[in-house]
Amino acid sequence: xxxxxxxxxxxxxxxxxxxxxxxxxxxxxxxxxxxxxxxxxxxxxxxxxxxxxxxxxxxxxxxxxxxxxxxxxxxxxxxxxxxxxxxxxxxxxxxxxxxxxxxxxxxxxxxxxxxxxxxxxxxxxxxxxxxxxxxxxxxxxxxxxxxxxxxxxxxxxxxxxxxxxxxxxxxxxxxxxxxxxxxxxxxxxxxxxxxxxxxxxxxxxxxxxxxxxxxxxxxxxxxxxxxxxxxxxxxxxxxxxxxxxxxxxxxxxxxxxxxxxxxxxxxxxxxxxxxxxxxxxxxxxxxxxxxxxxxxxxxxxxxxxxxxxxxxxxxxxxxxxxxxxxxxxxxx
Amino acid sequence: xxxxxxxxxxxxxxxxxxxxxxxxxxxxxxxxxxxxxxxxxxxxxxxxxxxxxxxxxxxxxxxxxxxxxxxxxxxxxxxxxxxxxxxxxxxxxxxxxxxxxxxxxxxxxxxxxxxxxxxxxxxxxxxxxxxxxxxxxxxxxxxxxxxxxxxxxxxxxxxxxxxxxxxxxxxxxxxxxxxxxxxxxxxxxxxxxxxxxxxxxxxxxxxxxxxxxxxxxxxxxxxxxxxxxxxxxxxxxxxxxxxxxxxxxxxxxxxxxxxxxxxxxxxxxxxxxxxxxxxxxxxxxxxxxxxxxxxxxxxxxxxxxxxxxxxxxxxxxxxxxxxxxxxxxxxx
Numbered sequence: 001x002x003x004x005x006x007x008x009x010x011x012x013x014x015x016x017x018x019x020x021x022x023x024x025x026x027x028x029x030x031x032x033x034x035x036x037x038x039x040x041x042x043x044x045x046x047x048x049x050x051x052x053x054x055x056x057x058x059x060x061x062x063x064x065x066x067x068x069x070x071x072x073x074x075x076x077x078x079x080x081x082x083x084x085x086x087x088x089x090x091x092x093x094x095x096x097x098x099x100x101x102x103x104x105x106x107x108x109x110x111x112x113x114x115x116x117x118x119x120x121x122x123x124x125x126x127x128x129x130x131x132x133x134x135x136x137x138x139x140x141x142x143x144x145x146x147x148x149x150x151x152x153x154x155x156x157x158x159x160x161x162x163x164x165x166x167x168x169x170x171x172x173x174x175x176x177x178x179x180x181x182x183x184x185x186x187x188x189x190x191x192x193x194x195x196x197x198x199x200x201x202x203x204x205x206x207x208x209x210x211x212x213x214x215x216x217x218x219x220x221x222x223x224x225x226x227x228x229x230x231x232x233x234x235x236x237x238x239x240x241x242x243x244x245x246x247x248x249x250x251x252x253x254x255x256x257x258x259x260x261x262x263x264x265x266x267x268x269x270x271x272x273x274x275x276x277x278x279x280x281x282x283x284x285x286x287x288x289x290x291x292x293x294x295x296x297x298x299x300x301x302x303x304x305x306x307x308x309x310x311x312x313x314x315x316x317x318x319x320x321x322x323x324x325x326x327x328x329x330x331x332x
Numbered sequence: 333x334x335x336x337x338x339x340x341x342x343x344x345x346x347x348x349x350x351x352x353x354x355x356x357x358x359x360x361x362x363x364x365x366x367x368x369x370x371x372x373x374x375x376x377x378x379x380x381x382x383x384x385x386x387x388x389x390x391x392x393x394x395x396x397x398x399x400x401x402x403x404x405x406x407x408x409x410x411x412x413x414x415x416x417x418x419x420x421x422x423x424x425x426x427x428x429x430x431x432x433x434x435x436x437x438x439x440x441x442x443x444x445x446x447x448x449x450x451x452x453x454x455x456x457x458x459x460x461x462x463x464x465x466x467x468x469x470x471x472x473x474x475x476x477x478x479x480x481x482x483x484x485x486x487x488x489x490x491x492x493x494x495x496x497x498x499x500x501x502x503x504x505x506x507x508x509x510x511x512x513x514x515x516x517x518x519x520x521x522x523x524x525x526x527x528x529x530x531x532x533x534x535x536x537x538x539x540x541x542x543x544x545x546x547x548x549x550x551x552x553x554x555x556x557x558x559x560x561x562x563x564x565x566x567x568x569x570x571x572x573x574x575x576x577x578x579x580x581x582x583x584x585x586x587x588x589x590x591x592x593x594x595x596x597x598x599x600x601x602x603x604x605x606x607x608x609x610x611x612x613x614x615x616x617x618x619x620x621x622x623x624x625x626x627x628x629x630x631x632x633x634x635x636x637x638x639x640x641x642x643x644x645x646x647x648x649x650x651x652x653x654x655x656x657x658x659x660x661x662x663x664x
Contacts, residue, residue, distance in 0.1 A: 029381075033450075048612045049361075100407060118365075239373040273652065280380045280648035316612035320605065321657065328656045 007155045013164035015062040020075035048283045048316025055102035062160030064092040074147035078140045080133040081282040082108035085151035090121030093257040103136045152186030153245035162190030177203040179293045181286045185248030191254035207261040207293040209234035215260035235265045238286035261293035287313040339487045341529035344494035347394040380648025388420035394492030396424040407480035410472045412465040414440035417483035422453030435468045484518030485577035494522030509535040510642040511616045511625045515571040517580030518591035524587035539568035539593040539625040547592035567597045570618035619645040
């Protein structure tokens, strides 16, 4: 299946109409101190203030709305995630009057499961293996008539995330580049489709935790990651997946810059602290990765023609009792 | 000196014109979860996102601008504060091209002094007594030709803070009440002057840390506080002053509700956590006090006619290495 051929900017603009009354047009923050320190104009897109605390609300709501309005709407939706996509799908299902089940491994933190439950979804616990979670999703699909909504590898999810790119360009038409913290690649491929159609010169960059090796794959034009897929060791738990998706990969290979910003945990934490201390925004570590890329020596040495740089603060769902700069949790 | 006779809503509207291009029109946040839990519609005015991280930027900039545009502008301005007013005055002075000195006690945390220095002000260390800090301010005034700008007890400062009330009512005309965390009373008196002139039925409430005893004073119509003025023991260091000011007191006595919301440290911390976890906003404990009042049993039992309730999130200057829900600081 080629993602590129099936998703266009029109799908994204239609998704925007479909979801805009239910999601926030998130504010864009600037900091003259930051600009002076790092030598360009930066624009921080605060998706941490989005419904459910992350951009995932966009893709989930687009997918759920299309299912609900389709010819044979399912009784409910199901996914596997103990994180932002789980919360987003639970919220989207409630918005559209569908049931929702979220499959989560038996080692998920309670604080995350509680957030999903608050949106009215049913939590189904599975073993912490990819096989168990997929089997559990399949079983729920069969038994309850629920439709599986994957976290990133689906055209309707990608089109929903793409609304973020279209919205950002409406707010800041002068953007020359956007830095996008990336896990499976749903957000960055959606943003790239929107941005390249609306402003072909705009450059979309991936920000990754060290070890994801996207640059190597992009330069080779091939998926070089070892299988089975693995998680990276990083404080940015929202972007710890090593591999890009199979729908997102061809889009990314075609539309996204081959220069990739790889950031360390220390850099991520420094970025996260900047958001807390100077912007007064609670962000999760994945957002800190975007800020870290903006602070990086690699960006400093890039083309000075990239004057207006957007940074996606992708989410704010962090456990405030376990902030990474404290040696021990608040409740230990 | 009667504050009431010297400050009117016209002063506030003029202050608004004077400062509006330099301060943010701060966003107002809502939370349907919060509204469902506490049974009214709440509107959170995010002055933590204001320039310098608190509402104090408004009053300081109004006062400094009037000095600068006056008949004999001083060379600079001086105040005593290691907190939000110090940062705000340093910023305002730089905006208007005046020098600034901030007198701070020798036990001030470095993190706060650094923030003041970053705005280009000169820090002058004094002994940690009211006498020493006033003498130091007076000396700097004489020696350098600097004008003293007090943190709250001045008509121009109060008029500046009042712009917050006028702006909030423009954004949310349906407000029936506003909850205002209060220390010396500059903000609450400014808001009350604006609100009572623009919407006479609107009720302005003080939120205080336990032990401030404003309700007792308001009901007696007298200043019952012991002298010399003292600080309360509270995590909300921005509002730890026990006494209201001498300019603010008569305004407050006339315009503010006699029912006062007294909150404990535990309640303040719960409010602060709500901002971090659900609103994704970094707020200081004084803002948490406002949220705590919104959550309080006392408000729950008040007139159901107060349907639309504003809450001032007055600032976001908290030390993220010493968040109150952690047993020990991050860097100990």
